[in-house]
Amino acid sequence: SSGINAEYGGFSEKYFKxxxxxxxxxxxxxxxKSQKMLEYCNKxxxxxxxxxxxxxxxxxxxxxxxxxxDTTDSLVFYHKLFNNAIRxxxxxxHQLMLKSVEDKTNREETHR
Numbered sequence: 001s002s003g004i005n006a007e008y009g010g011f012s013e014k015y016f017k018x019x020x021x022x023x024x025x026x027x028x029x030x031x032x033k034s035q036k037m038l039e040y041c042n043k044x045x046x047x048x049x050x051x052x053x054x055x056x057x058x059x060x061x062x063x064x065x066x067x068x069x070d071t072t073d074s075l076v077f078y079h080k081l082f083n084n085a086i087r088x089x090x091x092x093x094h095q096l097m098l099k100s101v102e103d104k105t106n107r108e109e110t111h112r
Contacts, residue, residue, distance in 0.1 A: 024038075
């Protein structure tokens with residue numbers, strides 16, 4: 001949660017606006033700082049993903065990932081999982097962009 005930093009007093013709307021997030025992944029949905037961030041995301045139509053166990057409230061989440069949000073081991077697991085998924089998506093997006101440029105170049109050469 002880049003927009004949350006307990007050392008500086010919690011969620012910063014000013015910081016979050018500069019971040020210009022396309023998606024927010026939240027691993028500690030039930031803490032008040034996270035709730036402020038999730039409410040901000042809802043208000044600004046930023047999709048959210050949250051790890052939530054059976055005592056959690058999914059109200060401010062766009063997508064819920066059922067799981068244990070209380071232990072460090074499970075949070076590390078989810079963070080690695082999300083990180084891998086994001087890296088794969090970035091790689092695929094890059095490959096698609098390269099292919100699109102290549103296809104456009106081939107079409108232009110064909111029409112010469």
